Amino acid sequence: MHVLILTTNEDAPFMNQQLAALERLGVSFTVRSVPGETGPGRSRSPLEYLKFFPTVVRESRNGYDLIHAHYGLTAPMALAQFRQPVVLSLWGTDVYGPGEPISRFCAPFCEEVVVMSAEMGRTLGRDCTVIPDGVNVAQFYPIPQAEARERVGWNEEGYDVLFPYSPDREVKNHPRARRVVRAVEEQIGAPVRLRTVYGVDHDEVVHYMNAADALLLTSESEGSPNSVKEAMACNVPVVAVDVGDVADRLDGVSPSTVATSDRDLIAGLRDILERGERSNGREAAAEISVERTAARMLETYERAVARKS
Structure with a gap:
């Protein structure tokens, strides 16, 4: 054909x-x-x-x-x-x-x-x-977090939350992501950084994914966000608003959070950071x-x- x-x-x-x-x-x-x-x-x-x-x-x-x-x-x-x-x-x-x-x-x-x-x-x-x-599960796969953090230069104490979009893309709602991360930082009393990563070579994104403690999605609308599926393939926990097919993709993935309010996003992100666990997302990612x-x-x-x- x-x-x-x-x-x-x-x-x-x-x-x-x-x-x-x-x-x-x-x-x-x-x-x-x-x-x-x-x-x-x-x-x-x-x-x-x-x-x-x-x-x-x-x-x-x-x-x-x-x-x-x-x-x-x-x-x-x-x-x-x-x-x-x-x-x-x-x-x-x-x-x-x-x-x-x-x-x-x-x-x-x-x-x-x-x-x-x-x-x-x-x-x-x-x-x-x-x-x-x-999702290309051969390109996105789990890497030891310490190794990934060394690769991307994230060596500070505390937590790193990945926001893999330009702040200029209004539909991605960067201000809401920043607001959620600041609230979590105030609650747990440790540094929590929102890592806004965009414009890097797609082959390098796997290292940023694995370096993060969680991925945060706050978009106003989505179809089927690739970043969520790529994080799943890397076993990186996801905290996301309920848009597109996110709830379906994260069904059975733990730890993860799908929420509609800032309050629930904050609670979900705090829980994931304090637990410090990777997810079981790769198994679900294989289906897509x-x-x-x-x-x-x-x-x-x-x-x-x-x-x-």
Whole structure:
């Protein structure tokens, strides 16, 4: 099977891990990304998206079996051609953010719509295939904490809580994470540092995960946050708000906490830090390994092709 991939971010690690796993299953790809650059305070203009339409229409004539549109804003381009079936993968912010109307409008015209959690499907108000992004358990694995702390230079006394996002990403709610960590520090009377880590090579993230005493997720919305699954694969305890599929992923994982209030987040983080134990998350993470989720995506491709034929 030969697939044309449309994306707004050709460097997205979770997408590229999925493509690599699908290639091992015999699928070949051509990737085309929307032109223009993004970054802090910089978004693509409508003109840049419009320029992508003729590129996709021309490329779609090159013998593909289907088109896989990653992220809702690429769906209109995928649907602009009428030959190949379309699989649309929604990432989260294209359901809960400003791009939601485009995702909602385009979804009924796609042969298959893939979401990361059942909650995303309910928000869209339609049946979807739920396939969370898989975690690469060969890349994320337990490392002795002392070894990882030495690697990343975290040598101070006290506790380190990982927040693996830029503070500028408002949806991740860095102020709430900072507030929770400060409250825990006041209660236990020992240094508790919120380690805000972003922009590092993805291969290095495993060391930051293992160096941490816990991962803290305070996002306003999520689909299926990769950081939670990566922490699970490293047996790092997770304290998270109840967003996306977090409660499902952490079901049976101990120690971990899923909460809705600051009070419960603070209590959960304090308990985990004082216990000083690693979790049993790796066993649960195996259920959503990238190999297993890639196999499910291949089944989705086959259904899409059958529906179009």
